[in-house]
Every structure is written in structure tokens, then in C-alpha cells.
Amino acid sequence: MGTALQRTIHQLRSEDREFFQIAISVDCVIFGFDKNELKVLLIKSDLEEFNNQWSLLGDLVSPDENLDTASYRVLKHRTGLDDVYLEQVYTFGEVSRHPAGRVISTAYYSLINIKDHQPMLTDNELHWHPVNEINNLAFDHKTILDTCLERLQSKIEEHPIVFNLLPEKFSLRELQNLYEAILGVKMDRRNFRKKFFLMNWLEDMNELEQDVPHRPGKLYRFNASRFSNGKKTQTPVPVL
DSSP: OOHHHHHHHHHSOGGGGGGGOOEEEEEEEEEEEETTEEEEEEEEOOSGGGTTOEEOEEEEOOTTOOHHHHHHHHHHHHHSOSSSEEEEEEEEOOTTSSTTSOEEEEEEEEEEOTTTOOOOTTSTTOEEEEGGGOOOOSTTHHHHHHHHHHHHHHHTTTSOGGGGGSOSSEEHHHHHHHHHHHHTSOOOHHHHHHHHHHHTOEEEEEEEOOSOSSOOOEEEEEOGGGEETTEEOSOOOOOO
């Protein structure tokens, strides 16, 4: 704790000092897509109160660290990545959410292509879990996960962020499977493809899938030139 902050706390009225005893943390909901399932990266909690329970990845924010820097630090430490999509979602501040004391946490979600970026699966059984198979998590992390999933579901209707979950080249089958996994619904194949072609988000690579158990489909990639600095320049995506 810096000298300036110590001096500030000393000068406070005694009834106000408790406000400086609250910890700040970040929790990262790291989504991936594999085998037609939306997955999230979890780790075994090392707290006795949550023995053998899974939790999201997170950490306390240092006194000299801002929230975004802390979230990227957690992401970098656990996955080795620092150039993936990351978005702040919501702040959780229930009084009893942490057994060690008052901890207020800001949640972020990020999107990782599992096939191209393997996380460092070494600590506390770090593991990818299918989102639809998760019923309970340590702390209030199930609520945090659900909140971030809802944000992702609403976001993909207007922004092309889902392409962060796919390899550079992908088939329309993979793209539809991804949307269905995120939204939890089945979509009409013809209608889905028609809407995407109308949006002109895709670039035909003039290539076919290789080594697939079905009829090879054409490969596409995201036409990033239609967007600038993450801001959409075309009409919003229709609800699929």
C-alpha cells in the first residue's frame, strides 16, 4: 500500500476507514468452441470452503492496477494469450459472495479459438467444460457465467464477435453449429445461410474442407474489411 494511500486512510474519520478495507477482483469467463459445443475454461478452487468445486479464472486487483490490465493479466497467465476478444460485462457485489471478506468483482468474457490456442492446462486441473453441463460453481460464479452468456447471446445478433471462436477458415456448417451452441436453439439451414450471404460478412476462399466424415463444404473467412476498430459499418445482423 503506497504512502499516499496510507496517509489518506490515517486522515479519515474512523467510521469511514472501513470503506478502504474492500477488495476488488476480476473474474474472466473464457469461452471456447469445440466439437460443436460452447465451452468455458474452469479451474478447481483452492479454498477449503469450496473443496473440489470448479470456479472461473480470476484474481484480486493490485492497488496499482486498473481493471482491464488485471483481466488481461489473468488471461495471459492462464492461456498465454494477450490479443483475444475481451469485454467487461458486469460488477458483482453481494456482501457474502466471498468467504474471506468483502470482495467486489468485475466480470469479463473473452472468446478463444480452442483449436489454434491451447491454454496452459497445468494448475488445479484447468479444464474446458461444456457450458450446458454446468449446474454449480464455487462462489457466485454460476451467476457470473450465466450473465456473461446472456451478454454474448445478445451481442452476436449485431456484432461479428463469434468469428473469434472459429479458425481463420471455416465452413457454413461450423458457423451454424456455433450459433446454435451459443443460442441453444436449432436453426433452419437454408434460412441461416441466406441471411449470412445477404449481410456479406463472409469471403469465399474457393477451397473445400479436408478429412471430414461428410460431404466437404466450401470454406469461408470473415470479411474484416467491412468493420473498423470493432465498430459495425453495415446494418445490424437480423435475429437468426
